Amino acid sequence: MPLLYQNPIIHADFADPDVIRQGDDFWMVASSFHLLPGLPLLHSRDLIHWRIVNHIVKRLPSPEYDAPQPGKGVWAPAIRFHNSRYWVFYSLPDEGIYVSHADDSLGEWSEPYCLKAAPGWIDPCPFWDDDGRAWLIHAFAFSRSGVKNKLQLFEMSPDATRLLDDGRIIFDGTPSLPTLEGPKLYKRNGxxxxxxxxxxxxxxWQTVLRAATLEGPWESRDVLHQGNSAVNGPHQGAWIELENGENWFFHFQDKGVYGRIIHLQPLRWMSDGWPQIGECLDGTHKGQPVGVHLVPQLPLSPCSLQTSDDFANGQPGLQWQWQANPQKEWLTEGEKGLHLTCTASENNHAIYHLPQLLLQNFPAERFSVRTPLSLEFCHDMEEGGLVVYGQRFAALRAVNGKTGAQLCLDHGWIDDKGELNSTSIPIVDLFDEKQVVLGLRVDYDGIVHFGYQLPGAEWNEVAPQFSAGAGKWIGARMGIYARGQNSDRHGYVRFSRFTVAMR
Known part of the structure; x- marks a missing residue:
């Protein structure tokens, strides 16, 4: 029987993917926006199975990012391998274009540096030509630059430390290609x-541009549309060519609450020299996404994205990200599990604004979570619990009071004006109980059912259910947190493990 794979290959939010092949290894990077550590690096041997292996950006450069900045941060990176070194280019849309590099992709990456300070210059991609000259192409964010639909090209120093000219617009998509962005520059057959x-x-949709020289003129062709498939907006990704001659294309699909999930499409170079992606759509040169296809002719190397975590050595795994630049005081040293300190923060009244939320992606359409908590509170109003984060947000939290702890269900939303609305519902008094298991169950369309279990008791599902919402440019996230008040001494919440089960 032939081996088949099914799209999406990653049902989790890895927006704006870029992928390269280096020998037998494949490396993927993705947007991380305001979440930190940022710019995840994923690895695969077979194009189908992926695992997070590193983060390229440990902190963002401005003190602004010590507080959550939804919608800002790392946008649309590009990864390349040149001169025995890995390179990643990305934009901070309010600052400019940044670069980091590493000789070992699994090791420490260089401190990112600003190649060009230019708000609104986004989606950068480097290109080293056969003659040794280097180039940079990028797009524009209208909200920051007042420009859109255009692609700009610069000559760049081969060491990627400076731009060598004033750049020029090489393509304007305004007449027929609105919101043209995310360029990836390649060379094939001259x-x-x-x-x-x-x-x-x-x-x-996905457009491809073609020219005999970098100066142009550039021809364009739309090569991938939704067509008759259920995959909306299939575009923005990476072309990969294998040693055996197979060609593949990665792209994302915006799936609302689940974020931008990843698909893999076959790519064929046609007799007229243009690529066709996916399966042929109505006898035209356009393609549409495939749902099932033969696997690439590579040795299968099964692995899975990280979800569950035993918090080895008291640290979160690579699947976790904070809402802002991480601070050492957010973690308390402990022998077992993850100890989140009940530290205070600005905007302490709003879960949406907490920088110390520790979050990870929704990993599937349907899944469940269990996490045992040990409550080691020192003061009134210290709390910790399980949270679902987006522009609609909710938390099942244990909060300390004068008569002991109480379990509450909070839910709220942030409106278009940036104003917060929230409600807190008392669930059960914990009194002096220090152990509780919290959990959630996610069904189709991001419907969340929270629940809890006390020692020696049965599982209790709490009402009402919660409809999760996407965040600013990201899908919903789930995770854990602790917080408290200003004090010289803080309690903590110990999470012994975080168990995710697919349903």
């Missing part, structure tokens, strides 16, 4: 190719 998405995240 011709230059730009793979660039157009049409917007939710309903867009």
């Amino acid at each position: 011709e230059y190719w730009i793979f660039a998405p157009a049409g917007g995240v939710k309903r867009g």
